[in-house]
Amino acid sequence: MGAILNTLPLKDTDNLSHLSPNRADWLTSHADATGLAVVEVERLWNRFKQLTGSTEHTHLYPDNNALPNELSNDIFVKNLLKHFPRSKADPNSIPFGYFLLVMHWFDEASINDKLSALFIYLNNGDAIDAAMIAKLLKHVYRETKDDDIRLLSNQFMQQLGATDQGRLNMAQFIAGVQRCFAPGELEELLKFEIIPGHILEEANAVPSLQSSSSNLRDNNGIAASDLVTESHMKQIAHQASRRNWTKLAVTLGFLEYDIEAFIAKNNKDSSAALLELLQVWREQEGGLATKRRLKRCLEQSDLQDLAPILN
Structure with missing residues (x-):
């Protein structure tokens, strides 16, 4: 997944790293740099503050600092953050601007791109086998016996069309998932909206900020x-x-x-x-x-x- 996310236009937000979130143009500057609406940036800033546990930190250090509350026990959140691009100036950190770009990608990426990223996320790009799926299922079904977990993982591999060697490469994984789900159902499962469409439509009824060049909305109009x-x-x-x-x-x-x-x-x-x-x-x-x-x-x-x- 990291290889895919590192293709994002990260440089467009590098000059925002020095900005303070107390500045009046904090949201609009990030919106203009990422192409998001200001209400989307505001929503993601609130989520970022949950991750850092601070109202002022503009960089997240997932390797050094424990995530707050229950997030610290969520292996899926921690593994996902490992794939986020890091700042060249501070390799241990995920700047808020990078966080925005990744969330924007999740919002707009095609089904094929999302499945490719999911494959890389599951096993760092290596072929998937039943043993790896069993480890994953163990985190989902924590009270299930090991024998039942192994049975589920083997069924998973069979349904996706594993080879005689019992492994799936990226192309096989993508084809298998698309074969097992109806297109509309798969789109719904992989849908990620920063802000639901009907809410964004409500925000669009509010006049745009004159100081911004992108599709930004002023919440003060409500x-x-x-x-x-x-x-x-x-x-x-x-x-x-x-x-x-x-x-x-x-x-x-x-x-x-x-x-x-x-x-x-x-x-x-x-x-x-x-x-x-x-x-x-x-x-x-x-x-x-x-x-x-x-x-x-x-x-x-x-x-x-x-x-x-x-x-």
């Missing part, structure tokens, strides 16, 4: 009355906590271990856990934390009867 308030979140948390509210958390973009962490932090108090989760969501989304978006999420989570709270 009226304060359109944003979710603390009162809204408290009411939703109180009522939704009595039901299956984890579906709402997933719809808002949180992972299972995020939800478990909020529950543990709040001593299994569902109402308090959901309120904190909503507060984190509002902080991360900034000007995009609108009542309209939260209403849509409530509807998708079978909590549509709570939508009137946001009227």
Whole structure:
């Protein structure tokens, strides 16, 4: 994967490494250099801060510094970061600009390119065999017996069309995956959107920033009355906590271990856990934390009867 990602126009962001995130043009400068919209850069800056555990660090040091919270125990996140391009000036670091370019690539890459990168990610570009797949499955199905893991890995290899030697090269892997999945299903599985299309459309209704040359949007154009308030979140948390509210958390973009962490932090108090989760969501989304978006999420989570709270 590293070989693919190192073909990105990394030099276009090198001159941003000295900028402070406190500067007024922090988001717009990175947006212009990467071709992303300012709302996308803002979303990714919030994610980058989660990785560094800091609101000021513009470089991530995945080899030297432990990732915060549950991310430190996620082998897939750690392995993925190993493939990210590193700064020539500071070889141990991933600058924020490089992080943006990689995320942009994940958003726009073709199915073939994504499968090629996935193949390289799995075994550093070497042929895949059943033993390697077994190691991977062991991280996914941690309570499954070794014999069952071996059976699953052999079935995986057979379905993808492994050779008599029981190995898959890149071309065989790509062909096998495309053969096993319907095109639409495969596209959905590999889809990565920095910001979902319907949200970006909402942002596009806001006037562009005059100081920027790319498709940037000014979140200040959204009226304060359109944003979710603390009162809204408290009411939703109180009522939704009595039901299956984890579906709402997933719809808002949180992972299972995020939800478990909020529950543990709040001593299994569902109402308090959901309120904190909503507060984190509002902080991360900034000007995009609108009542309209939260209403849509409530509807998708079978909590549509709570939508009137946001009227």
